[in-house]
Amino acid sequence: MRIIISFIIYFFFIFPLQAVFAEEFLMLKNNKVNVRHGPSFEYPIKYVYLKKNLPIKVIDKKENFRRIIDHKQNSGWIHTSQLKKSSSVILIKDQFIFTKPSKFSKPLAIAKKGKLILLEKCRENWCKIKSKDISGWILFENFWGKLLN
Numbered sequence: 001m002r003i004i005i006s007f008i009i010y011f012f013f014i015f016p017l018q019a020v021f022a023e024e025f026l027m028l029k030n031n032k033v034n035v036r037h038g039p040s041f042e043y044p045i046k047y048v049y050l051k052k053n054l055p056i057k058v059i060d061k062k063e064n065f066r067r068i069i070d071h072k073q074n075s076g077w078i079h080t081s082q083l084k085k086s087s088s089v090i091l092i093k094d095q096f097i098f099t100k101p102s103k104f105s106k107p108l109a110i111a112k113k114g115k116l117i118l119l120e121k122c123r124e125n126w127c128k129i130k131s132k133d134i135s136g137w138i139l140f141e142n143f144w145g146k147l148l149n
Helices: 002-021
Strands: 024-028 033-036 045-049 055-062 065-069 075-079 083-085 088-091 095-098 107-111 116-123 126-130 135-139 143-145
Touching: 055 075, 055 088, 107 135
Parallel strands: none
Antiparallel strands: 024 055, 024 083, 033 045, 033 075, 055 065, 065 075, 088 116, 088 143, 095 107, 095 135, 116 126, 126 135
């Protein structure tokens, strides 16, 4: 009897919570991506993203469309051909870029709030980043997106 009760509790209470907390982040594949009012090409365009690699959160799925929300709480539907696996985040506050994954290493620069950061690899909350100008490590404490596994 205990096994049956445990089974019922798991599938009706714990399992649904795990599905809710399993956030899926993707990023935009192209420089111009249409966001629609509904999950079909028949729906009108709501707005257009003009930022490649922007991280977005998937909140619903229907066939080949994903309902997304961005860091500014804008939402809509995007076709899956315009999305790819996420390796980017947006900073919520200014953060230092260090030479090594340690607060005691030399700071190289400050990445400003709102900056789109492309990730190369991550260890715990430290991620190696690389841009045209700089390469280093950031301790991610305040960001929007998902760090690499």
